[in-house]
Amino acid sequence: MRFDVITLFPDIFVPFLEQGVNRRAFESQIMQVKLWNLRDYALGQYKRVDDRPYGGGAGMVMMAEPLFQCLSAIRQERGEERLECPLIFFTPTGQRLNHQLVQTWDTKRGAILLCGRYEGVDQRFIDLYVDLMISMGDFVLSGGEIPAMAFLDAIARLQPGVLNSDESHQFDSFHENLDGLLDCPHFTRPEIWQGRGVPTELMSGHHENIQNWRKQQSLIVTKQHRPELLGNSEGRSIPSKSKELKK
Ligand SMILES: C[S@@+](CC[C@H](N)C(=O)[O-])C[C@H]1O[C@@H](n2cnc3c(N)ncnc32)[C@H](O)[C@@H]1O
Numbered sequence: 001m002r003f004d005v006i007t008l009f010p011d012i013f014v015p016f017l018e019q020g021v022n023r024r025a026f027e028s029q030i031m032q033v034k035l036w037n038l039r040d041y042a043l044g045q046y047k048r049v050d051d052r053p054y055g056g057g058a059g060m061v062m063m064a065e066p067l068f069q070c071l072s073a074i075r076q077e078r079g080e081e082r083l084e085c086p087l088i089f090f091t092p093t094g095q096r097l098n099h100q101l102v103q104t105w106d107t108k109r110g111a112i113l114l115c116g117r118y119e120g121v122d123q124r125f126i127d128l129y130v131d132l133m134i135s136m137g138d139f140v141l142s143g144g145e146i147p148a149m150a151f152l153d154a155i156a157r158l159q160p161g162v163l164n165s166d167e168s169h170q171f172d173s174f175h176e177n178l179d180g181l182l183d184c185p186h187f188t189r190p191e192i193w194q195g196r197g198v199p200t201e202l203m204s205g206h207h208e209n210i211q212n213w214r215k216q217q218s219l220i221v222t223k224q225h226r227p228e229l230l231g232n233s234e235g236r237s238i239p240s241k242s243k244e245l246k247k
Helices: 010-018 020-027 064-078 099-105 123-129 145-156 207-225 227-233 240-244
Strands: 002-007 032-037 087-096 110-115 132-135
Touching: 002 010, 002 064, 002 145, 010 020, 010 032, 010 145, 020 145, 032 064, 064 110, 064 123, 087 145, 099 145, 110 145, 132 145, 207 227
Parallel strands: 002 032, 002 110, 087 110, 087 132
Antiparallel strands: none
16 A cells, blocks of 8 residues: 655654554555655746735645646656545545544555645645545644644554554444444553552453443443444443433
């Protein structure tokens, strides 16, 4: 699975690609990431990649032509048709990134990721060449690099051989093993910390009781923090303990 990233700040990605779980994914080539510095496709003597907005107003706009040149170079190197490898633009205008999108991506052949900067990208480039727009949420970041890294990270950890145990992600929030609900609370040593103990079910050594406790807690946590997700687990009863939870 190969990802090509178009950015004005490729250095931002270097520590991300070299640390922890991500490093395992990218060094082992389970996922390949190639960084493309948009500045290399800048125009004219002054190496421009942005210009003032038509109509006036604050900020600069990323120009269409350097983006087109960079995209053409990537497509040529990949030797693939557009349909095989979509261009994703990270923008607040896009659809919200979620588990479903991340999970379905692992069967596809990677993507080209466009990180915006300044006020954004010339709309004509978006209209002609962008296949999918993805948002991180209803807030504005300074650039698309953090969204691109979030996207890559979320996909990387689902790939076989990336996490220490391939099972670990199968009990994370939103996974179908949890019916799309949130993860249960976790505890580790010491047994007593600041006067607080650990739920007795987890100390019982009884596998089935532990599993039941985790499922119940997953429902309770979801009801408390994201009740709208409970639609995903129709037919399952909410444990009575949830009534005790503060709203
Ligand atoms: C300062 S923002 C531009 C925001 C744009 N003028 C707007 O209001 O939608 C610069 C770049 O950061 C990225 N960005 C900012 N917020 C984002 C978000 N919530 N999700 C995805 N990308 C975002 C986009 O690539 C965007 O082009």
